[in-house]
Amino acid sequence: MEEPRMHIAMYVWLAMGHITPCVQLANKLAKRGHRISIFIPTRTQSKLQHLNLHPHLITFVPITVPHVEGLPLGAETTSDVDRSHHPILMTAMDHTEKQVEHLLVQLKPNIVIFDFTHWLPDLARRLGIKSVQYSVTGLLPSTFSAYREMQGQARNNPSGFPDLSSIIRLHKHEEKSFQSVKELEFGSGVLFLDRLQMGSRSSDVIAFKNCREIEGPFVDFREKAGEKPVLLSGPVIPEPQTSPLDPEWDHWLGGFKRGSVVYCAFGSEFNLEPGQFQELVLGLELSGKPFLVAAKAPKGYESVEAALPEGFEERVRGRGIVHGGWVQQQLILEHPSVGCFITHCGAGSMLEALLSQCQLVLLPTALIDQVFNARMISQSFRAGVEVKKGEEDGLFTKESVCEAVKAVMNEESEIGKEVRANHARLRNILLTPNFESSYIDNFCHQLQDLLKSS
Structure with missing residues (x-):
């Protein structure tokens, strides 16, 4: 019945x-x-x-x-x-x-x-x-x-x-x-x-x-x-986007070769400290890779542009953008030119990261659950590389950002090969036919059983 x-x-x-x-x-x-x-x-x-x-x-x-x-x-x-x-x-x-x-x-x-x-x-x-x-x-x-x-x-x-x-x-x-x-x-x-x-x-x-x-x-x-x-409940995968990627971003990303762009985002509510914001963008500049950063203005600044290091915009013009507004993250991660995702490891972004084919650089911010997510993916599954921080102060440097990006983007290195393979394995599990639906079905059955226990 x-x-x-x-x-x-x-x-x-x-x-x-x-x-x-x-x-x-x-x-x-x-x-x-x-x-x-x-x-x-x-x-x-x-x-x-x-x-x-x-x-x-x-x-x-x-x-x-x-x-x-x-x-x-x-x-x-x-x-x-x-x-x-x-x-x-x-x-x-x-x-x-x-x-x-x-x-x-x-x-x-x-x-x-x-x-x-x-x-x-x-x-x-x-x-x-x-x-x-x-x-x-x-x-x-x-x-x-x-x-x-x-x-x-x-x-x-x-x-x-x-x-x-x-x-x-x-x-x-x-x-x-x-x-x-x-x-x-x-x-x-x-x-x-x-x-x-x-x-x-x-x-x-x-x-x-x-x-x-x-x-x-x-x-x-x-x-x-x-x-x-x-x-x-299972991973509860968001439904595929029905709207296309904004033509401005599609055109800009389309100017780079497949899998070469680094995309970085910290969620819709978090503000980096000014010094850490500058270390982040300088680390991306140092990597030599094309990049797109979507971030709120750091604390004490009205805009991301005002917080950028002196001369930064001129030096990265044509290959790097720091954007202070909202972007279609799910669609950006699906763009063939995007090959690396630097994520703050919030639960929603972490799922989108695992579902993507981008290599993962993990940079947890203020919340302890983000640290747990980063440690689980980097240490337990070895499916991404976490940016190194100071043991005492928890601060990262432009060199540690650059090092993590280069580690995952180098397809020939042992680390690059390992995280690529382990990420692909996790992604394949999550996207296995009926994987999510079986969890949701079982979740519903368990809720029904809870009602029957009244």
């Missing part, structure tokens, strides 16, 4: 890097006939409508983000504020609890998916709704934290558990960042990791946007720890 259709509500962290993957997951679920209600701030909805491929089944439900002290007026998502305001935005999100309760009573979904709103599982339970804590950044950050806690209690590797430290090694400056994340108050007086752990303990199941083929040891750890059933 055909399983009944589900109605799933989604309310995730107010950041495009969290909302967009959930819209993409909603498309996969709607394709199978399920109904999805996604809670999205009112003015932000227009930015996402083009991603809704099944508007008869996927509804964007407006949420009003209340103003709290310290939050800029009208701010709705992380793209409206700088990083220092993220905890305050989380406080505002916590203040939507009554709105969310009212909407859940009206909509009557079977399941609600959340990530950071640790109060949502108890609210859902009171209303007879199952809750799923879903992480779009994969298993690494929360799993590594739990592993460290167990290590601290046992003073060694917990017996019978995978040794995650042999897979992910943190440098001194990263250990400091990891510790600061543990101590970070993230909205309403709640520590960031406590928020995640309270949500996972209170939810009915925990789920992750990834697959065993990439994060198998971390799945094993979570399952062995026995907290909750672990569901995997």
Whole structure:
């Protein structure tokens, strides 16, 4: 017998890097006939409508983000504020609890998916709704934290558990960042990791946007720890772009030979420090390769042009562009002239990187999950090269950028051959026919089983 259709509500962290993957997951679920209600701030909805491929089944439900002290007026998502305001935005999100309760009573979904709103599982339970804590950044950050806690209690590797430290090694400056994340108050007086752990303990199941083929040891750890059933949605690959690449970029890229251009991007919200911005572009100049950088202006500058080193534009004219606006990343990575991708290792960009045929240079920025992603791809899979940074200060140099680019772009070197082959292997796994659809089908079956357990 055909399983009944589900109605799933989604309310995730107010950041495009969290909302967009959930819209993409909603498309996969709607394709199978399920109904999805996604809670999205009112003015932000227009930015996402083009991603809704099944508007008869996927509804964007407006949420009003209340103003709290310290939050800029009208701010709705992380793209409206700088990083220092993220905890305050989380406080505002916590203040939507009554709105969310009212909407859940009206909509009557079977399941609600959340990530950071640790109060949502108890609210859902009171209303007879199952809750799923879903992480779009994969298993690494929360799993590594739990592993460290167990290590601290046992003073060694917990017996019978995978040794995650042999897979992910943190440098001194990263250990400091990891510790600061543990101590970070993230909205309403709640520590960031406590928020995640309270949500996972209170939810009915925990789920992750990834697959065993990439994060198998971390799945094993979570399952062995026995907290909750672990569901995997698979990689949730974005649908192919239907619009063509902007003619300006297509023409410029078309002027270079196949696989020769280095493309570099750091996501839509991150600003490099001025000194690191200059080291990056000088490193690309030093490589001698044609390049396209898509980055926000560094901190303290109104434009990328104003932050460029003296004489830089004249020296690279014709072979290098530093662009401060939005670009069609997915289409640029597919262009035959692009042969290398320098990525900040955010979850969305990391997936696009693995799906591309570009060689990978890994340059994680501020967030600890990006460091985990970089270390996993460079050390566990040896499918990319990470830019070397200072052990203590975490700073990279133009020489380290140039070295990483040349290492992956040299098809004859041992490193070049190794990362090329390993990247191709991962890409082939992700693009295997029915690979993603089997994960989504199984994810749906597990959600159905969750409802049957009521």
